[in-house]
Amino acid sequence: MDSKNVIAAISLSAAVIILYSLFFQPDPEAIKQNLAEPKKIETNTDTPSLDKNEKITKLSRQDALKEDERVKFENNSIIGSISLKGATIDDLTFKNYNSELKGNEKVILLSPRHVDEGYIIESGFVTTNKNIDVPDASTVWKISGNRKLTVNNPIKLSWSNTQGITFEKHLTLDDKFLFTVTEKIINKSDKSYNFYSYGQIIRNKIPKISGFYILHEGFLSVLDDELVEEDYDDIQEKKFTRTAQEGFVGISDKYWITSVIPKKGMEFKTTFDYKNKFRANYISTQGTEVGPNSSIEEEIQIITAAKRVNIIDGYAENLKINKFDLVIDWGFMYFITKPLFFALDYFFKLLGNYGLAIIAVTICIRLAFFPLANFSFKSMGKMKLLAPEMARLKELHKDDKMKLQQAMMALYKKEKVNPMSGCLPILVQIPVFFAFYKILFVTLEMRHMPFYGWIKDLSDRDPTSVFNLFGLIPWDPPSFLLIGAWPIIMGITMYIQQKLNPTPPDPIQAKIFMFFPLFLTVILAPFAAGLVIYWSFNNIFTMIQQYIVQRKMTVKTT
Numbered sequence: 001m002d003s004k005n006v007i008a009a010i011s012l013s014a015a016v017i018i019l020y021s022l023f024f025q026p027d028p029e030a031i032k033q034n035l036a037e038p039k040k041i042e043t044n045t046d047t048p049s050l051d052k053n054e055k056i057t058k059l060s061r062q063d064a065l066k067e068d069e070r071v072k073f074e075n076n077s078i079i080g081s082i083s084l085k086g087a088t089i090d091d092l093t094f095k096n097y098n099s100e101l102k103g104n105e106k107v108i109l110l111s112p113r114h115v116d117e118g119y120i121i122e123s124g125f126v127t128t129n130k131n132i133d134v135p136d137a138s139t140v141w142k143i144s145g146n147r148k149l150t151v152n153n154p155i156k157l158s159w160s161n162t163q164g165i166t167f168e169k170h171l172t173l174d175d176k177f178l179f180t181v182t183e184k185i186i187n188k189s190d191k192s193y194n195f196y197s198y199g200q201i202i203r204n205k206i207p208k209i210s211g212f213y214i215l216h217e218g219f220l221s222v223l224d225d226e227l228v229e230e231d232y233d234d235i236q237e238k239k240f241t242r243t244a245q246e247g248f249v250g251i252s253d254k255y256w257i258t259s260v261i262p263k264k265g266m267e268f269k270t271t272f273d274y275k276n277k278f279r280a281n282y283i284s285t286q287g288t289e290v291g292p293n294s295s296i297e298e299e300i301q302i303i304t305a306a307k308r309v310n311i312i313d314g315y316a317e318n319l320k321i322n323k324f325d326l327v328i329d330w331g332f333m334y335f336i337t338k339p340l341f342f343a344l345d346y347f348f349k350l351l352g353n354y355g356l357a358i359i360a361v362t363i364c365i366r367l368a369f370f371p372l373a374n375f376s377f378k379s380m381g382k383m384k385l386l387a388p389e390m391a392r393l394k395e396l397h398k399d400d401k402m403k404l405q406q407a408m409m410a411l412y413k414k415e416k417v418n419p420m421s422g423c424l425p426i427l428v429q430i431p432v433f434f435a436f437y438k439i440l441f442v443t444l445e446m447r448h449m450p451f452y453g454w455i456k457d458l459s460d461r462d463p464t465s466v467f468n469l470f471g472l473i474p475w476d477p478p479s480f481l482l483i484g485a486w487p488i489i490m491g492i493t494m495y496i497q498q499k500l501n502p503t504p505p506d507p508i509q510a511k512i513f514m515f516f517p518l519f520l521t522v523i524l525a526p527f528a529a530g531l532v533i534y535w536s537f538n539n540i541f542t543m544i545q546q547y548i549v550q551r552k553m554t555v556k557t558t
Contacts, residue, residue: 069085077094082171086141089302119203123200123260142159168186176311178315187291187295221247225322245267261303328442337439344357355533393407440459458528461482461528462525490521
């Protein structure tokens, strides 16, 4: 019995204190090996460089937006504008998401390059021929036709150099987050030229990030079926370069993704680097020749999206972007986390509240583990009824540990009791606990979703505190004293559940277990309220099942 209780305590403690932050951390040795591997493959040394020496100036966002002529775009999901200087997408706001729960300010993703939080997307063609002028960040494009980009109104941008070459951009916008850009070169000269297509995302500085190992924020790509994730600080220290046949290039935030998808079937070189700005780009490795009086065109996709599961999965399927669904960081327990999310989403559509969906899924999980839990509770019930006999054996063999162990094992065998069986439900539910935590932490669907009463955001901590009597005292406690009502409910249910279990014969161990619910209450107080609600109801359903099982039990001891 001692072993069972110790393992149970270790399992719970490790699950809550250590594994929640370290379980998803990449293996340090694997990272070292990845850095040591010859990733920086450049199959074509003639590929032109995308390095540009830009003069950095700092303006307010409002002033920067007035600095150049712009083409506006809008649909049901996003609103913003494209700068005609450089033809860059550098102004984008999500219409349906607020920055703060109680505020009305919308989430801004992209901003002009001269803003401190500058974040832009650009694309086009470059060449190794220094005698040919190609459009760059200072080029002012002309617009013809429609003056605003909408779902039903594409736009056309053009620019011509003095060598008889015209560059065109045809842009369309879907009803969500997809820009389709058709880049075209029309060569009216009597010479042939080689051009290389590229797409680039530039971010001036590291944004405010969550700081948890459970979530990746930074450079993200899928290159030839391999997911590549690089942190900002790693790229500041060392450039990443890889050549691939297919994939996408992106920068990922917790809830938002900016990505560029190259032309299908084209080999390209991807680079993540930092030269006073963070850059994620691709460039074709083989130049495309444009002959005299001829033209070429190339289509790419740009996705600047709120990471809703159905939208991301839809783009992955419809555009055939391999593993694009991994821009949502499901973690390496993908096979548990994503199905669990779909179960939550199903009950949300059925019940209209994610808190109720969490309770419904908790019931389903309890039903799935019902036979295993029944077996465990029967064994624990027998252990509880055997406690007097075990105490007698300990007294009888207090001076001979070997005989005590033999007598205990004989008792277990006689009564068909497995002292380790009580650990099984705990060990099985640890992955589910982490999956719930992952879902609440990374999915946009859970962001700002209310439960009933004082819980206005299931993805955030319980905002109440016992130290101001849950708001009755007009005082805002510091964050470390925010121990809310739901964590306390969880602690109480855990304490009651513990009383149904066999009491450890060791007095010190008994005191540790008595303290454990209080310990977890404090530890789990900063966690997402949805996770605490899940654990609370899981405890309640567990207690009901355990009570019913143990009430029906009878054990004969001699």
